[in-house]
Amino acid sequence: MRAIQITEFGGPEVLRPAELPRPEPGPDEVLIEVSRAGVNYADTHQAENSYLSRSTLPMVPGGEVVGRTPDGRRVVALVGSGGYAEYATAPKAMTWDVPEEIDDVTALAMVVQGASAWVLLRRSTHMAPGESVVVHAAAGGVGSLAVQLAKAWGAGRVIATASSKEKRDLALELGADVAVDAGVEDMKAALIEANEGRRVDVVLEMTGGAVTDQSLHALAPFGRLAFYGMASRRPPTPVQPASLMAHSTTIAGMWLAHVFRLPGDVMRTALDELFALAAEGRLRVVKGGEYGLSEARTAHEELRARRTVGKLVLDPSR
Template sequence: MKAIYFEKFGTRDVLQFGDRPEPIPQNNELLIDVERSSVNFVDIRERQGTYNRPETHVGGIQLPHVSGLQAVGKVVAAASEGDKVWIGKKVVAYTPNGGGYAEKVVANPRFCVEIPESANADLFAALPNQGLTAYLLLTASTQIQSGESVLVQGASGGVGSLAVQIAKILGAGEVIGTASTSEKLDFIRSLGADDAVDYTHDDWPQRVLESTGGLGVDVLLESIGGDIFEQNFECLAPFGRYIIFGSTRGPGQPFAPRRLMQKSQTMTGFYLPVFLAKPELIHAGMEFLVKATLEEKLRPSIAKVLPLSQTAEAHRLLEDREVQGTILLDTTNV
């Protein structure tokens, strides 16, 4: 089968397009003929070797490696006799071990949800990794209460654009998204955000305070880091919950935990693979995402669809922050 893989860590140049052995489903796995996959920032970190550094404490990956944490396609085989009922069904799958950058991938049925044959594969391919992150941030790391305000940093990206919509579905009041260009701010408003703020302006925390009547936000989803990490506290309300799920600008300066006492605030870290220990939460999240998309309450934003062979270009677009929403890979057009 054709796949994108890398045999060493590095820049986009290490990505190779070629033949790889077809995966064989083991234990309770399903084999899926992939129609669409998608690109996540996690894939870039994998390629760079970030997760194989001792200081990250997440175990790393083995080389050669095929990235890709989500896929949509048709089930063509099953390892278990009891799972053969899946054969022929179109599914959306979360593939935490990777493999989505290929014509075929294996997935655990607990992390698969059937979708109608007529369903638009593009919409559902954008859901699993990014959608699960957004959903679990708002339902497991914290639980949004009706009317609470939410600030989503980097709201024009794959996770952020879904988090804005999911927060609204879950009953949030004021939802504010941040981005770095006027085009992206318009995009965030089109998702249903009540306000959109340019975080490249020094006074952006004041803008958030003004939008919330001076109260600050109840829930803050942080994925940028750097100087933004510290500025977030200027617009976090008393009893506010600060949830970190990324740091695209780096980790920022050391943080003194006792400062949270001043306003009885909390800080929570989020890393999706940890939730593999709670598969029932992942399954519930997958079902929520599929149901909300089928009901058109949730509409994933597709930035671009590229042939599988152009995955390096997809990485460039994501690294250079040139996209709004999710980049998909068309594995039927390699």
């Protein structure tokens, strides 16, 4: 089968096409003929071995696929690795049926980006109706869905940040009340100004460095910041617990993998709600581009350069 294989860690240049044997599913796994594979920012960390979970070589990258099982079920699945290929195996516990009215790109966007936005708002920050919500990287996969979910769930004011006018315009189109330039020097002041002079209640942050630091300082008493990525590769300043108490603020970390340790099928709950909103037209996936499998390197280059919006996918048939 055609696949992308990594034999050394590094940047996009290590993603190379290869011919590999079709994987064989284990007793608790299912084989999936992949119609589309999702591309996530986490995949760029996987390629350079800087992700939260360590990678081993050689490997086929890609953590999510949508396609059909041998018995004809249409499913979306989290595979950990192995997604950039014509066939992949997935644990049965991490495979979910997809309604036929949900297209491939929407299905893929919901299983990681949509579920991440759902968990960030529902569980990490416990957003309440009427609260102000800051969504950094609001034109990205998670951000574009978080903007819409926050509005659908009654946020009082949604403040988006993005690095270009086009991305800020997209965030406004998706329902943000105001959009802020991500490159502004004083992010704290910009967020407070965007919230009509008030400190903000909730921040969803995945950039790291000064953006995290200044966003934390923009929080209102009992404000919550959920940290779920570090795209800048720069860590924020360490936080002293006493400073949290001084302002009654909360910092939450979120890695979607931990959702599977919770009682009940949280992912099924999240996907049911997300698919329903999408079917009703209340939640729109921004389709950021489709690449052939052999163009995986280009997809990573575009993603790392922040030239993309929304959801990126690979088509294994080309």
